[in-house]
Amino acid sequence: MRIVVTGTKGQLAQSLLASATADISLIAVGRLSLDFERLQSIAPALAAADPDVIVNAAAYTAVDQAEAEEQRAFRINATAAGAVAAAAKKLGVPVIHLSTDYVFDGNAAAPYRESDATSPLNAYGRSKLAGESNVANAHADHVILRTSWVYSPFGQNFVKTMLRLGETRNTINVVADQHGAPTSAQDLARVIVAIAKRLCETPDDTVLRGIFHVTGSGEASWAQFAQAIFDDATAHGRNRVNVVPITAAEYPTAAPRPKNSRLNCDKLAQAYDLRLPDWRASTRACVTQLLDGASGQ
Numbered sequence: 001m002r003i004v005v006t007g008t009k010g011q012l013a014q015s016l017l018a019s020a021t022a023d024i025s026l027i028a029v030g031r032l033s034l035d036f037e038r039l040q041s042i043a044p045a046l047a048a049a050d051p052d053v054i055v056n057a058a059a060y061t062a063v064d065q066a067e068a069e070e071q072r073a074f075r076i077n078a079t080a081a082g083a084v085a086a087a088a089k090k091l092g093v094p095v096i097h098l099s100t101d102y103v104f105d106g107n108a109a110a111p112y113r114e115s116d117a118t119s120p121l122n123a124y125g126r127s128k129l130a131g132e133s134n135v136a137n138a139h140a141d142h143v144i145l146r147t148s149w150v151y152s153p154f155g156q157n158f159v160k161t162m163l164r165l166g167e168t169r170n171t172i173n174v175v176a177d178q179h180g181a182p183t184s185a186q187d188l189a190r191v192i193v194a195i196a197k198r199l200c201e202t203p204d205d206t207v208l209r210g211i212f213h214v215t216g217s218g219e220a221s222w223a224q225f226a227q228a229i230f231d232d233a234t235a236h237g238r239n240r241v242n243v244v245p246i247t248a249a250e251y252p253t254a255a256p257r258p259k260n261s262r263l264n265c266d267k268l269a270q271a272y273d274l275r276l277p278d279w280r281a282s283t284r285a286c287v288t289q290l291l292d293g294a295s296g297q
Contacts, residue, residue: 001025001053001197002025002049002051003052003053004027004029004049004050004054005026005029005057006029006054006055006056006057007030007058007059008030009030010059010061010154010155011150011151011154012150012185012188012192013028013058014154015185015186015188016055016057016189019186019189019190027049029045029046029049034046036076037072037080039079042084042087043083043086047090047091051091051093053196053199054087054093055098056081056095056096056135057098058076059077059128060072060073060076061124063124063255063257064253065254066122066123066124067122069123074126074127077124077130078127078130078133078134079134081097081131081135082134082137083138084135085135086138089138089139089140094142094143094196094199095135096195096199097132097143097144098144098145099128099129099146099211100128100147101147101180101258101261101263102121102122102258103120103125103146104116104118104258104261105120105258106178106257106261107260109260110264111219111262111263111264112213112260112263112264113213113264114211114212114213114264121255121256121258122257124255132144136211140209141203141209142209142210143195143209144210144212145188145192145212145213145214146212146213146263147183147263148183148261148263149181149216149261150183150184151183152184152185153289153293158222158229159229159286160290162230163229163233163290163291165241166233167238170241171243171244172241172244173245173246174226174227174244175246175250176221176223176224176245177247177248178222178257178261179260179261180260180261181215181261181262181279182216183279183282184276184283184286186282186285186286187276188214191214194272198272207271208272214265214268215265215276215279216277216278216279217277218279218280219279220279223246227243228284229283229287230243232288233287236292238291
């Protein structure tokens with residue numbers, strides 16, 4: 001099976017490439033041949049890669065910058081996403097598209113289900129919601145995966161930022177009134193490969209198509225997430241760092257964030273029998289990978 005991934009440098013793309021096996025080829029198509037700001041490049045680049053499944057992992061992810069670059073965010077996250085799905089339809093292959101918890105406003109008391117009303121708070125969320133619509137309208141053979149708080153040993157993310165800050169600080173202020181589920185891109189990659197297999201095996205099963213939520217199991221605030229990272233780092237010989245919980249109002253950002261980013265993942269479990277591991281275990285594994293790699297162990 002050939003899984004073609006849009007983008008080469010993102011956390012998910014790199015995690016997917018690392019999950020290739022003898023019977024599963026992962027091919028990343030990057031900006032040299034596929035440029036989301038040159039729509040005419042998308043279909044030829046994907047056709048040349050000869051996919052069995054396309055995973056649209058490329059995106060505009062600068063959440064705060066999107067407030068000033070909303071048109072560009074929409075061009076990449078919405079218009080280009082629709083073009084990827086249209087190309088998949090022309091090739092007769094399924095498309096798996098990545099979306100976000102930011103399509104919700106965070107005012108619900110419970111974890112969000114796929115059927116709950118969307119209402120993005122920021123430009124990034126609006127662009128991703130438009131991308132969902134464009135993908136669904138362009139190609140019926142689609143899976144849209146909403147996830148949250150993604151981290152990995154690759155690229156820039158919260159885990160790597162905390163470890164870097166912890167090298168020079170004993171105390172760090174972290175927002176404690178926003179809750180969600182930290183999600184390992186490596187765990188997510190394994191789920192995507194499993195979904196891709198099922199889509200190819202059962203091309204007519206409508207239960208396997210549509211929108212699904214997929215996050216690490218459990219939940220946390222950003223402050224709890226940070227404290228777990230520092231606790232794991234301490235076990236690897238790093239100095240202890242204390243997390244001081246603060247409110248989002250005390251750490252203003254250009255783009256407002258939802259207070260409740262928790263996603264109910266029961267639909268994915270029922271359709272695919274898939275759940276991601278507990279976020280604490282996956283965070284510990286990521287910290288170990290980063291720190292053991294840094295020390296040459």
